[in-house]
Amino acid sequence: MGDDLASAAVPAHTSVARGSRNDNTRRHNLSSLLTAVHYGGPLTRAQLTRDTGLNRSTIGGLVTELAQLGLVVEDAAAETGAVGRPSLIVRPRRDVAALALHPDVDAIELGAVAIDGTVLARRRASVDAPPTPQDAAAFAWEAAREIADELAGLRVVGAAAAVPGLVAVDSATVVDAPHLGWRGVDFRELLAEALTLPVVVGNDANMGLRAEWSFGAARGVDTVVYLNGSASGIGGAALVGGRMLRGGRGYGGEFGHMMIRSDGDRCSCGRFGCLETELNAERLDAAAHDDAALDVLAATLAAAIANLECAFDPDLVLLGGYLGALYDVRRGLVDARVAELAFRPEAEDVAIARTALGGNRLLIGAAERAFAALLQDPAGVPLVAL
Amino acid sequence: MGDDLASAAVPAHTSVARGSRNDNTRRHNLSSLLTAVHYGGPLTRAQLTRDTGLNRSTIGGLVTELAQLGLVVEDAAAETGAVGRPSLIVRPRRDVAALALHPDVDAIELGAVAIDGTVLARRRASVDAPPTPQDAAAFAWEAAREIADELAGLRVVGAAAAVPGLVAVDSATVVDAPHLGWRGVDFRELLAEALTLPVVVGNDANMGLRAEWSFGAARGVDTVVYLNGSASGIGGAALVGGRMLRGGRGYGGEFGHMMIRSDGDRCSCGRFGCLETELNAERLDAAAHDDAALDVLAATLAAAIANLECAFDPDLVLLGGYLGALYDVRRGLVDARVAELAFRPEAEDVAIARTALGGNRLLIGAAERAFAALLQDPAGVPLVAL
DNA sequence: GTTAAAATGTTCCCGCAGAAAACATATACC
DNA sequence: GGTATATGTTTTCTGCGGGAACATTTTAAC
Incomplete structure (x- = not known):
């Protein structure tokens, strides 16, 4: 209830929000349905009716329009065993x-x-x-x-x-x-x-992150910090209240260049102690069989996660690439360090997970x-x- | 155009977006008008018509409803000197x-x-x-x-x-x-x-930050990082694409506990080198007439701003309380350091400003x-x- | 001073969108 | 085979914004 208002974008300011018309309503509802079957997989008309709160007749009309647009198809219902007329299944068209x-x-x-x-x-x-x-x-x-x-x-x-x-x-x-x-x-x-x-x-x-949010490890979570280690450094992204963090110019989420060691090495970006320099692929390779070195790198990762947590308070921290690999071999250490450094009340631990989608x-x-x-x-x- | 989609919250996922009805349209339009006069100050009906793109007759009906709700009043128009029937001025009611x-x-x-x-x-x-x-x-x-x-x-x-x-x-x-x-x-x-x-x-x-966004130094800017230094430490907040950063549990934006010196002092939160420990009110007071010490604190502030920039890419960094005071006396140094540390292409400098609203x-x-x-x-x- | 032009408010009618109810259909259960 | 249940379909109704015609109020022109 109130929570939505806490973060809600207030429409106007310099530019007044566009007025809404009846066709906006139609567009919004078509969008809701297509989005629902896109993310939720096949859904029956009955489910769509319940979920959207719209009337059966309205759902009928909307689904018909989506079908005419060539975006969805309706299959005969799977046998559910429930009493009542079976509901048609709405699927996005694969073509x-x-x-x-x-x-x-x-x-x-x-x-x-x-x-x-x-x-x-x-x-x-x-x-x-x-x-x-x-x-x-x-x-x-x-x-x-x-x-x-x-x-x-x-x-x-x-x-x-x-x-x-x-x-x-x-x-x-x-x-x-x-x-x-x-x-x-x-x-x-x-x-x-x-x-x-x-x-x-x-x-x-x-x-x-968008992919993981739609079909991977971040499905249904709407506040996510994403860190991916690759040959070209550490890429970062964030989902904030269900929206991709973009920034004023489009450069938001560059967590690879967050300063993580004030006396660290010079980064290719010109600064010192950037995460992607302190914790890069070569160092990880070099530490592959060196337990102590791995511990240091894991602690660095934990410090970065703790820092991001106090900025974003995510529901989920998602690690991909070599950061995911590091997390796999030092999960206990990273979890413990993050919990230790966590700014939040300790009862409320943040989930850390690996990416789910592959190549x-x-x-x-x-x-x-x-x-x-x-x-x-x-x-x-x-x-x-x- | 495409930019909106880049960050847009996609409705569904686990929960399908509520369907929209005609009364949503009405609510949306009433909201747009009240919001417009709330932030934009008094506006004429004609301006509302132009800004919202709605029909004159629709605006008339909406304004009448807002007046009946006791939320706005209509004054006779100020003399504008322009040809044509003068437009009524819509003001939010002060009571x-x-x-x-x-x-x-x-x-x-x-x-x-x-x-x-x-x-x-x-x-x-x-x-x-x-x-x-x-x-x-x-x-x-x-x-x-x-x-x-x-x-x-x-x-x-x-x-x-x-x-x-x-x-x-x-x-x-x-x-x-x-x-x-x-x-x-x-x-x-x-x-x-x-x-x-x-x-x-x-x-x-x-x-x-909400206040500064509505009526202060951040009016009309929709990506803002806010840092306020007070007796109780450094409070942080962020506006991300027109929405307040909230976080999954409500703890987002705690930039005072961003790690800024890996070998720093222990903070009251239990961690080391937090911004609000490295740059607190006492240290600033102690440095009041010590140029070198002020320079160090200003550099710390610049490093924090640079870090936040690569995470949020804000259009504006807003400094309040003692951080604003520090910025006032070391503006040149802070600006230069931030530009030096900036991850973005150097041509695109980020604005740094003091808060505008007082007590x-x-x-x-x-x-x-x-x-x-x-x-x-x-x-x-x-x-x-x- | 009168008239024309321009901009805005007002009224009335229309089309569109979803709701609701009545009806039709398909299943399970007895 | 009959009944209850759930869902699809059709029809009718209401609400909302658009648009056109008209009314009002100002400036500008003569």
């Missing part, structure tokens, strides 16, 4: 998809991901040198053609790219991706031209980002044959 | 108010704040020892009676308390307010019983919190004669 691109230092990957989160097809190319934006766009075009041949009849909502680096708030410009060597590139335009599709570009850690995480997360527009306005976003 | 309570170590204060942000009346009592919750509630009752006599005809939406300590996400329980010695107190119930009003309880730093900040912020329910549903929240 509705998004393209997801992940250019990285050693490979480029493109996948087609269905609206139910399934990866339908993927193409991967290893590269010797980090790809240029043009390389990435060219690969995307070729891979998309192959996938189009493989999966006939796919209807695509757009494409999204998960880039390891800073992406501006416009979801278009790669401001600085040091490991790729991209700086100030309007990759959205490049990719959109190559694919002739609407494109959004985002930070890879953000998309990783498809970024593809799924990027696709999620591409689907966002459709989920928000199912009748307003056109689907394109791939 | 609509909220009570705001601030119990602190050395004093208790209660104020009546009008919906336009004006502090109509206040009562303050100095105390020798920190007040108990019962003391605070008793004072609130007495002060409220006095104010009721002073301001006849006031209609009150409720009361809010700004407490220096951890407040649970239920907006009721003071989990731990170390300086007051309150632990696990349901202060909402206590105060609601004393005042016979709906009550919300919140953290003082959160309410301080009324917490009263205004708490009142804002109390008004939130009314602003969200103008027709659904009853007003009570004080």
